[in-house]
Amino acid sequence: MTSTLLDITRKIDSNTLATLQSVATTAQHLSIPLFVIGATARDLVLHDYYGASLSRATQDLDFAVQIPDWSAFEALKAELLKTGFSETRTPHRLATTEGGWIDLVPFGPISNDGKAATTAASSKNTKQGSTPLSKGIGANE
Numbered sequence: 001m002t003s004t005l006l007d008i009t010r011k012i013d014s015n016t017l018a019t020l021q022s023v024a025t026t027a028q029h030l031s032i033p034l035f036v037i038g039a040t041a042r043d044l045v046l047h048d049y050y051g052a053s054l055s056r057a058t059q060d061l062d063f064a065v066q067i068p069d070w071s072a073f074e075a076l077k078a079e080l081l082k083t084g085f086s087e088t089r090t091p092h093r094l095a096t097t098e099g100g101w102i103d104l105v106p107f108g109p110i111s112n113d114g115k116a117a118t119t120a121a122s123s124k125n126t127k128q129g130s131t132p133l134s135k136g137i138g139a140n141e
Contacts, residue, residue: 006049015098016040019061023102026079027065032072037105038062059100060093066108073106 012020020036027034036044040061046052067073077094080102081087085094088101095101 006045008044008049011049012044015096015100016061019096019098019100019102022083022085023061023063023080026083027063027076030072030076030079032076033066034063036061037064038103060103061100062103062105064105064107067106068109070110073104073110076104 024034035041038060043054047054065073065076067076077087080094084097085102088095092104092106093101094104
């Protein structure tokens, strides 16, 4: 079998690499599976690997995090805060020390309807937990 993994070692800027490593290490420590999604995933492949020019460089890193419940989500956020990230007004977003941010997009058993995760508060206040985690995930603060 041939490997289909792209080697982007030494092609990612140091700030992005530090953020990716910090989030991955923290999630691994808590046994929380995650993967990079959104424009960041696209840019890692098209720009960092293939060298395509970017029309707009994204300022955030989006992570899909597979979590069983809100306590696991809060534990991940708490551990990331200890590593230098800071809270924002948006529940799923943390600011980086370099002026960017990360979005933690929960999925898996935490979802009440199999489609979208809801905030912990709305899950307690509504039978189906139908309120989205955030209006406009990925939108600027």
